[in-house]
Amino acid sequence: MNFLERQFALSANGTTVHTEMLAGVTTFLTMAYIIFVQPAVLSAAGMDFGAVLTATCLATALATTLMALLANYPIAVAPAMGHNFFFVYTVVIGMQVPWRVALGGVAVAGALFVVTAGIGLLVATIGLEWAGLVVASPGTLVTLGDLHSRPALVALGALTLTAVLIVRRVPGAFLWGILGGLALGVPLGVVRYGGLVSTPPSLAPTFLQLDIRGVFAPGMATVVFVFFFLALFDSVGTLVGVGAQAGLMRNGTMPRAREALLADAVGTVAGAALGTSTVTAYIESGAGIAAGGRTGLTSLVTAALFLVSLFFYPLVRTIGGGFVVNNTTLYPVVAAPLILVGTMMIGGLREIAWDEPTEAIPAFLTVILMPLATSITEGVSFGVLSYTLLKIVSGRGREVHPLLGVFAALFLLRYIFLR
Numbered sequence: 001m002n003f004l005e006r007q008f009a010l011s012a013n014g015t016t017v018h019t020e021m022l023a024g025v026t027t028f029l030t031m032a033y034i035i036f037v038q039p040a041v042l043s044a045a046g047m048d049f050g051a052v053l054t055a056t057c058l059a060t061a062l063a064t065t066l067m068a069l070l071a072n073y074p075i076a077v078a079p080a081m082g083h084n085f086f087f088v089y090t091v092v093i094g095m096q097v098p099w100r101v102a103l104g105g106v107a108v109a110g111a112l113f114v115v116t117a118g119i120g121l122l123v124a125t126i127g128l129e130w131a132g133l134v135v136a137s138p139g140t141l142v143t144l145g146d147l148h149s150r151p152a153l154v155a156l157g158a159l160t161l162t163a164v165l166i167v168r169r170v171p172g173a174f175l176w177g178i179l180g181g182l183a184l185g186v187p188l189g190v191v192r193y194g195g196l197v198s199t200p201p202s203l204a205p206t207f208l209q210l211d212i213r214g215v216f217a218p219g220m221a222t223v224v225f226v227f228f229f230l231a232l233f234d235s236v237g238t239l240v241g242v243g244a245q246a247g248l249m250r251n252g253t254m255p256r257a258r259e260a261l262l263a264d265a266v267g268t269v270a271g272a273a274l275g276t277s278t279v280t281a282y283i284e285s286g287a288g289i290a291a292g293g294r295t296g297l298t299s300l301v302t303a304a305l306f307l308v309s310l311f312f313y314p315l316v317r318t319i320g321g322g323f324v325v326n327n328t329t330l331y332p333v334v335a336a337p338l339i340l341v342g343t344m345m346i347g348g349l350r351e352i353a354w355d356e357p358t359e360a361i362p363a364f365l366t367v368i369l370m371p372l373a374t375s376i377t378e379g380v381s382f383g384v385l386s387y388t389l390l391k392i393v394s395g396r397g398r399e400v401h402p403l404l405g406v407f408a409a410l411f412l413l414r415y416i417f418l419r
Contacts, residue, residue, distance in 0.1 A: 008072055008295040020074075023293025024301025027076050028249050029172030030285040031302075033337045034040040034060070035309050035395040036178055038276060040320035041084045045092040045099045047275065048343040050201025052314055055274035057306045058203075063279050064303040068296030070259040075242055075285040076302045077267050081341050083230050085123055092376050094259050101214035102223070103206075103272045108215050109227035110268030110278070124342025125371040131155030131335035132325065133176055151332040152321055154185040158336035164267050164339065174337045181333040182319055190323050190332055195314030206275020222414055225407065227376050231278050235264045242289060338386025358394055362387035380410040 004010060008204045039052040056079055063077035091102045106160075110153060128134040133152040138144035145152055155224040162177025170176065185191030224319055239261070243254045255259070260281070267279040288298050308318075322329035349367070366383030373379065388408035 008297045009043035012293040019292040019303050020297035022299040023288040023291040026291040027285050028302045029175050031282050033174040036077050036319045037334050040306030041333050045088045048205035051203050051205040051275050053275040054200050054203045059271035059274050059276050061303040064299045066263035068299035072296040073254040074293035074298035076282045077274050077279050078206045078282050080280040082279050085241040100209050100211040104212040104215040105223045106278050107210050107269050108266050120153045121371040124339050127335045127338025128227040130331040132329040132330045141370050145314045150188045150190050151330045154181050154190050155332040155335045157184045162336050175353035177336050194318045198314050199310050200310035201313050210272050234280045238283050242285050357389040384408050
């Protein structure tokens with residue numbers, strides 16, 4: 001107890017060991033859905049499901065422990081939603097970059113590091129597709145799926161349960177929603193129960209498989225920039241938001257912010273080496289803070305629970321496994337959290353000056369192109385290009401930061417010469 005007091009300054013922060021442990025469990029329950037979602041998402045890129053699970057839990061435990069010991073903040077760090085979809089659907093599938101090279105890009109971006117509503121729409125769109133609620137249509141590209149199909153019923157059940165728990169402010173709503181979908185999916189034959197516990201799956205298929213040399217191929221500069229851009233602004237935004245909730249801000253600044261960002265950066269590089277996409281501070285840490293968490297001890301408890309989760313691989317595989325319908329693989333149980341996470345990520349749209357065309361048009365292009373092109377890169381590219389152009393032609397070019405102007409030029413050259 002004396003060690004914990006010295007290490008985390010519990011009394012000075014007005015908390016106790018019991019409160020911090022409860023807060024750590026609360027944070028874990030709130031963000032545990034990533035254990036099921038991350039392997040399902042990255043396996044779409046051809047990565048081994050079990051190895052990604054192990055890499056996810058280890059990277060989360062490492063980065064969250066660093067956050068606890070370096071910054072003494074009750075903030076958990078894990079593979080970021082949105083970043084994983086950019087990794088898979090834009091870089092690996094869209095640009096046909098091997099996943100090993102994509103991991104190299106994550107590592108380089110993380111080393112450089114030592115957003116957005118459009119990403120939320122992309123995540124939600126893929127969630128709707130995984131649920132079978134939105135399907136391909138020759139005339140209109142997409143249309144409503146068969147709501148009477150078993151996968152759609154499971155997804156709708158999990159979605160309804162999760163939404164109800166969220167509005168009722170029940171801790172761990174995403175996790176309970178996933179388990180509810182599991183309970184419904186097994187008797188309907190959509191989910192095949194594969195057991196509860198086992199030894200952790202091997203990390204060998206992804207461990208140190210990143211290809212750094214491939215990162216320097218033509219076209220990869222944009223990928224690294226977007227990885228870096230997402231990691232920086234996602235981390236800073238989350239730290240400020242959660243820090244304000246926890247009362248950690250001092251005169252508009254956050255003490256030990258450098259240490260907190262270092263935990264993110266090291267976690268990202270380590271995660272890439274282990275075999276998972278960019279890690280960042282989790283907004284779900286706010287649930288633990290609401291439960292009283294004020295120090296790194298909260299984060300340490302959360303990290304320990306992610307290590308324990310490694311032994312529940314059969315359950316994770318059961319939940320994250322796909323169900324094939326008409327040669328299309330659906331993931332109805334994990335679709336619900338994707339849809340609802342998308343609704344949370346889109347909240348930033350309220351900050352846009354919709355009555356100012358030089359702001360509204362680039363924002364709209366960014367937001368709409370991400371889900372329709374299934375590409376965060378294209379959304380960011382069109383947003384930056386249109387913002388720069390409209391500011392210049394309206395005589396307000398001074399509002400464009402020089403760095404943004406440089407990237408606008410690079411994006412333009414990319415479309416001219418690499419398309």
